[in-house]
Amino acid sequence: MTLLQTNNLSAFYGDFQALFGINVTVAQGETVAIIGANGAGKTTFLRSVAGALDTAPEMVVFDGEPIGHKTAHEIVRLGIAMVPEGRRLFPSLSVEENLLLGTHSERAGPWNLKRVYELFPRLHELRQLPAPSLSGGQQQMTAVGRALMSNPRLLLCDELSLGLAPVVIRDIYECLDAITGEGTTVVLVEQDINRALDASARFYCFQEGRLALSAPTKDFDRNALTAAYFGL
Amino acid sequence: MNWINILIQGGLLGGFYALFAIGLSMSFGIMRLVNIAHGDLIVLAAYVALLVTEGTGIDPFLSLVIVVPVMFVLGYALQRGILNMTLSGGLLPPLLVTFGISIIIQNGLLQAFGAYDHRLQVGAIETASLHLGENLSVGVFPLLVFAIAVLGIASLQLLFYRTRLGRAFRAVSDDADTAELMGIDNRKLYAVALGVAMIFVALAGVLFGIRTIFAPLSGPIRLILAFEAVIIGGLGSMWGTLLGGVILGLAQAVGAAIDPNWQILAGHLAFLAILIVRPSGLFPRTRD
Numbered sequence: 205m206t207l208l209q210t211n212n213l214s215a216f217y218g219d220f221q222a223l224f225g226i227n228v229t230v231a232q233g234e235t236v237a238i239i240g241a242n243g244a245g246k247t248t249f250l251r252s253v254a255g256a257l258d259t260a261p262e263m264v265v266f267d268g269e270p271i272g273h274k275t276a277h278e279i280v281r282l283g284i285a286m287v288p289e290g291r292r293l294f295p296s297l298s299v300e301e302n303l304l305l306g307t308h309s310e311r312a313g314p315w316n317l318k319r320v321y322e323l324f325p326r327l328h329e330l331r332q333l334p335a336p337s338l339s340g341g342q343q344q345m346t347a348v349g350r351a352l353m354s355n356p357r358l359l360l361c362d363e364l365s366l367g368l369a370p371v372v373i374r375d376i377y378e379c380l381d382a383i384t385g386e387g388t389t390v391v392l393v394e395q396d397i398n399r400a401l402d403a404s405a406r407f408y409c410f411q412e413g414r415l416a417l418s419a420p421t422k423d424f425d426r427n428a429l430t431a432a433y434f435g436l
Numbered sequence: 437m438n439w440i441n442i443l444i445q446g447g448l449l450g451g452f453y454a455l456f457a458i459g460l461s462m463s464f465g466i467m468r469l470v471n472i473a474h475g476d477l478i479v480l481a482a483y484v485a486l487l488v489t490e491g492t493g494i495d496p497f498l499s500l501v502i503v504v505p506v507m508f509v510l511g512y513a514l515q516r517g518i519l520n521m522t523l524s525g526g527l528l529p530p531l532l533v534t535f536g537i538s539i540i541i542q543n544g545l546l547q548a549f550g551a552y553d554h555r556l557q558v559g560a561i562e563t564a565s566l567h568l569g570e571n572l573s574v575g576v577f578p579l580l581v582f583a584i585a586v587l588g589i590a591s592l593q594l595l596f597y598r599t600r601l602g603r604a605f606r607a608v609s610d611d612a613d614t615a616e617l618m619g620i621d622n623r624k625l626y627a628v629a630l631g632v633a634m635i636f637v638a639l640a641g642v643l644f645g646i647r648t649i650f651a652p653l654s655g656p657i658r659l660i661l662a663f664e665a666v667i668i669g670g671l672g673s674m675w676g677t678l679l680g681g682v683i684l685g686l687a688q689a690v691g692a693a694i695d696p697n698w699q700i701l702a703g704h705l706a707f708l709a710i711l712i713v714r715p716s717g718l719f720p721r722t723r724d
Contacts, residue, residue: 254617280619288617294610296721297603304600305607309619354619 207232207389208253208284208358213263213272215245215252222248224413230358235380235390237400237421240410241433246393247289249410250360253391254286255279266358280309285356289363289393291347293335300331302346306353313355314386320349323382341372348376348383358389365396377403397433411435438571439693446689448574450665450682451582452647455640456658457665457677458588459633465672465721466609466629469519470527472534475659476541477634481507481641482650483545486554496556496646504638511634515627523626538655545652556645581643585681588636589674595632596674605629609672664707670717679718683710 208230215223223245230236238246251257253264255276264272271279280286285306293302303320321328324345330338335346344364351359365373373396380403384390394400401407401421409417409432417432419425430436456478463469471477484506488499514537522529564576596602604625608615616622644650644658661684668683669676684703691702710718 256613256617275621276613276616277619277621280617286617288614292611292614294607294614296606296610301603301606304603305615305618305620308600308604350618 205232206230207234207267208391209265210249210253211263211265213249213252213259215248215257215259217248217257222413223252226410226413226415228408228415228418230389230391232357233384233387233389234406235384235392235404237392237394237404237407238410239394239397239400239407239433240416242395243412244410245413246410247362248413250286250362250391250393253279254284254360256286277309280354280356281311283311283355283357284360285309285351285354285358286360287344287347287351287362287364289366291343293343293346293350295334295336297335298332299327299335299338299342299346302335303327303331303349303353306350309354311355315352315355317353320352323352323379324349340368341376344368344372344376345379348379352383356388358391359383360391360393362393363395364392365394365399373399397429409433441572442689442693443686444572444574445578446686447682448578448582448685449689450685451585451678452578452643452681453661453665453684454585454678454681455581455588455636455643457662457669457681458585458592458636458674459640460659460662461666461669461672461674461677462592462633462636463630464666466605467515467519467523467612467626468527469523469530469626469630470534472531472659473538473541473655474534474637474662475657476538476655477507477510477637478641478644478658479650479652479655480541480545481634481638482556482645483549483554484638485556485642485645486549489556496558496642499556500638500642503642504635507634507638507641508631511630511632511637512627515630516623519630520623520626538659542652542655549652551651551653553649553651554645555649556642558646562646577647581647584639584643585678588639589678592632592674601628661703664703667717668707668710670720672721673717673719676717676719676721 206229210226210228213223213226226249240246252259255274259272261270261273266282303317326342327345327349364376392400392404404421406420408415409429411432417428460471460474463471481503485496485499485503488502489496519530522533561577565573566576567573596606604620608620608622608625612622665680665684666677669680683706687706688699688703692699
């Protein structure tokens with residue numbers, strides 16, 4: 205069953221066009237990676253799906269419903285949550301308050317404070333601290349937990365590995381299994397190609413706002429990916 | 437007048453200025469709205485109270501039962517209907533629009549009530565005082581105003597740090613775009629925020645109308661005092677705003693004790709002095 209579909213998705217920042225006719229399909233329960241160089245339009249794609257950027261209604265279809273015109277807060281309520289690039293925690297809120305912010309979408313489901321603390325036990329010890337006092341990895345866990353608190357059907361992760369040590373990245377990606385185990389569909393945006401491909405079943409490669417390549421991650425042609433990634 | 441007396445009067449006056457400033461501090465803290473019409477809204481609240489007391493014959497204190505909800509709804513509608521449209525374009529559009537609202541309120545009040553002075557009468561409490569010593573007496577009304585300011589700020593702190601709504605206010609103040617991504621309807625939240633700010637505007641307006649005479653053009657000077665209290669205290673800090681009001685009140689009282697002509701000027705000089713020493717105020721909290 206198709207959960208998310210973009211139809212000829214184009215997105216603009218003012219007069220600047222960042223996406224050109226992107227067609228992406230994500231099935232229920234699937235983990236899909238979107239890779240590409242800086243400026244390829246990966247983040248723009250996620251922001252368009254999450255409603256932070258306005259598009260035509262039919263360009264983004266979620267669970268059969270056109271949502272391209274909806275605002276971000278309406279879309280979270282439908283079950284699309286975002287872990288934004290750079291984590292974007294609320295600096296004047298504690299760790300626990302940041303997590304609780306995820307409940308403003310008022311969606312019921314398997315995730316609550318207790319479950320998030322089980323997934324990230326370290327956060328339970330740190331829950332009273334202000335978010336900026338945490339390490340980068342702990343902040344990323346908080347950002348993932350905050351998104352989970354809205355009990356999403358589709359989780360959009362923007363650059364989970366950004367600025368983190370490899371061992372920390374590994375820890376966070378291991379937790380993805382627990383998340384997908386709940387039946388949550390995941391779209392990963394990454395610059396770390398290997399990490400993204402390891403965690404996903406299929407990938408899309410963007411290049412300068414256009415779709416350059418899409419394939420299952422198993423036995424893909426590495427040369428074709430390099431060509432698509434760099435536009436060779 | 438001995439100095440202890442002067443300092444007590446000045447400090448209590450500060451509670452009054454803090455009350456002027458709370459609403460302004462809130463709307464800047466949460467939605468970065470510099471509300472030029474803030475002083476005029478305080479005066480408007482006083483006129484609403486005047487209508488209520490004259491229309492029903494009830495006590496001005498009791499009129500708050502009507503004035504507070506009226507101002508809440510007005511604030512909600514103002515934000516939802518007009519001010520939300522100005523927020524995406526930087527600091528200038530809300531400045532211009534609230535400046536326009538300020539002029540509309542002033543002239544609307546002139547049209548409706550004339551340029552006369554009005555006052556809200558509460559009887560004996562206006563002049564009652566507590567004798568604390570040989571030469572020391574404290575007015576009951578200023579004391580009451582100070583207590584209301586402290587209680588008001590304390591309840592706002594509870595709202596901000598103990599409730600779901602308060603958490604949303606702080607999150608939106610930190611990062612409005614991300615808050616929207618978490619499912620908060622910023623526009624609705626801003627409307628509630630201005631509504632809550634207007635509860636304090638209503639309180640300030642009624643107490644202002646009891647303390648002194650007011651006229652349609654009394655607003656701008658209230659705005660300046662409120663601004664100074666907010667800036668001295670540091671943007672976004674409610675207790676800082678109270679302290680800012682107290683510093684302003686103390687400076688005015690000391691100035692007035694030296695020479696009555698110096699009262700207002702002394703307050704402004706204290707404000708300038710603090711701006712020079714600490715340009716971002718005493719306890720800045722709001723992040724840009």
